[in-house]
Amino acid sequence: GEDVEQSLFLSVREGDSSVINCTYTDSSSTYLYWYKQEPGAGLQLLTYIFSNMDMKQDQRLTVLLNKKDKHLSLRIADTQTGDSAIYFCAEWYAGNMLTFGGGTRLMVKP
Amino acid sequence: NAGVTQTPKFRVLKTGQSMTLLCAQDMNHEYMYWYRQDPGMGLRLIHYSVGEGTTAKGEVPDGYNVSRLKKQNFLLGLESAAPSQTSVYFCASSASGSSYEQYFGPGTRLTVT
Numbered sequence: 001g002e003d004v005e006q007s008l009f010l011s012v013r014e015g016d017s018s019v020i021n022c023t024y025t026d027s028s029s030t031y032l033y034w035y036k037q038e039p040g041a042g043l044q045l046l047t048y049i050f051s052n053m054d055m056k057q058d059q060r061l062t063v064l065l066n067k068k069d070k071h072l073s074l075r076i077a078d079t080q081t082g083d084s085a086i087y088f089c090a091e092w093y094a095g096n097m098l099t100f101g102g103g104t105r106l107m108v109k110p
Numbered sequence: 111n112a113g114v115t116q117t118p119k120f121r122v123l124k125t126g127q128s129m130t131l132l133c134a135q136d137m138n139h140e141y142m143y144w145y146r147q148d149p150g151m152g153l154r155l156i157h158y159s160v161g162e163g164t165t166a167k168g169e170v171p172d173g174y175n176v177s178r179l180k181k182q183n184f185l186l187g188l189e190s191a192a193p194s195q196t197s198v199y200f201c202a203s204s205a206s207g208s209s210y211e212q213y214f215g216p217g218t219r220l221t222v223t
Contacts, residue, residue: 008150042114042200042214043153088152097168098212100152 004091004101011107018076020104022089025070031092032065034074037103038085046074046087076106084108112136114215116201122221123191131186131218133201141204142184143168143212144176146197153200159184191222 003025012018024032030051035043049056049063049072056063062075072089086103117132133142140161145153145168155168159178173195175187184203188195198219202212 004152040216042202042216043212044214045211048211090152097155097158098153099169100154102150102152 004089004099006087006089006101006104008102009105009107011109012079014079014081014108014110016079018074018079018083018106018108020074020076020087020089020106022072022074022101023070024072024089024091024099024101026091026099027067027070032063032072033090033092033098034061034063035088035090035100036085037088043088079106079108081108081110114201114203114213116199116215116218118218119216120219122223123188124223125192127191128187128189129191129220130188131199131201131220133184133186133203133215134182135184135201135203135213136182137203137205137213138181139203139205139213140181141206141212142178143202143204144174144184144186145200145202146170146195147200147217148197156186156199191220193222196220196222 005023033048034046037043060077064073088103090098090100114135143158144156147153154170157176159165162181165176177185198217200217201215204212
């Protein structure tokens with residue numbers, strides 16, 4: 001399958017912005033996603049971006065896509081303790097499959 | 111609406127035993143998926159189905175079988191469990207492929223000793 005890479009861990013203070021980064025390898029990806037997983041739960045879709053877009057904003061969330069560098073980022077403004085979770089980026093490519101990164105654990109300190 | 115439910119939530123098996131994990135969805139979704147989640151590796155697709163009566167292999171299908179006899183149910187079977195199959199298993203469903211959101215169940219934690 002294709003590779004999706006993320007850093008393992010990010011720690012921020014409450015009220016700061018968080019930026020979670022992801023790189024992918026398949027240039028033919030059509031959609032790229034951010035999912036959130038809280039402890040003991042399944043994944044929840046946060047947002048997605050179509051590959052012909054550079055940016056998408058949804059309330060506190062901003063997704064940036066750099067197709068040239070195959071780099072995707074998720075910015076969470078005014079990070080709260082409730083944002084502590086594991087965040088996965090994923091890409092959709094041909095074959096009805098999502099490929100997930102290994103996940104970034106976000107810890108928000110009060 | 112229960113969404114996606116999984117049975118059981120936890121299970122411990124001995125090597126060589128068999129078991130079936132059940133996934134059910136009440137959203138009339140066409141697509142259903144089984145993933146496994148291992149530490150630091152994200153989710154990997156085991157098998158999926160694009161409709162009742164159809165199944166297809168994902169990234170890591172070996173050692174697993176699936177069946178989709180009814181649209182709302184997707185079963186994952188382990189015929190002869192191995193310690194390497196110790197993992198958390200997630201089922202998901204979606205209305206269609208690509209941009210449609212995949213809805214995930216709460217997971218089944220399986221330990222094979």
